Amino acid sequence: MKKNFLIITLLLLSNICIFDSLKSEEILEDKNLIEKVSFDIWWEEKYNDSIINLRTYPEGIKTIQVGNGRSINKNQVLEIYREVNKGSIFSSSLYFFNIVYKDENSKVSTGKIIFSNKKSSRNFEKALVDFGF
Numbered sequence: 001m002k003k004n005f006l007i008i009t010l011l012l013l014s015n016i017c018i019f020d021s022l023k024s025e026e027i028l029e030d031k032n033l034i035e036k037v038s039f040d041i042w043w044e045e046k047y048n049d050s051i052i053n054l055r056t057y058p059e060g061i062k063t064i065q066v067g068n069g070r071s072i073n074k075n076q077v078l079e080i081y082r083e084v085n086k087g088s089i090f091s092s093s094l095y096f097f098n099i100v101y102k103d104e105n106s107k108v109s110t111g112k113i114i115f116s117n118k119k120s121s122r123n124f125e126k127a128l129v130d131f132g133f
Helices: 002-032 118-131
Strands: 035-043 049-056 062-066 077-085 094-102 108-115
Touching: 035 118, 049 118, 077 118, 094 118, 108 118
Parallel strands: none
Antiparallel strands: 035 049, 035 108, 049 062, 077 094, 094 108
């Protein structure tokens, strides 16, 4: 009985230590972060749910990140433009934001962000303007 108690105690302590290091890494990012704005989006195609984060760090560093993907610095973005796909009686309108950017290998790529709600797309557009686009 004492042996089982000892094993369970050791497992609990090791889990606490592991999760403690994860928490401190999260706090490190937040310590340097000045502002973070997030939106629930569809990425590239409808029903591919994700979150886009606009982050501002000290010294004017601004990044855009979709989901857990690689962050793109604001200076890598070449163009952002909005398109509206008007719905019909049976479907709602979709609001697309196309982000044209250079990746880390200087390859030009385009990402498509989709909103199905006009108000959410306007809020995202306002956040982009506030972000400096």
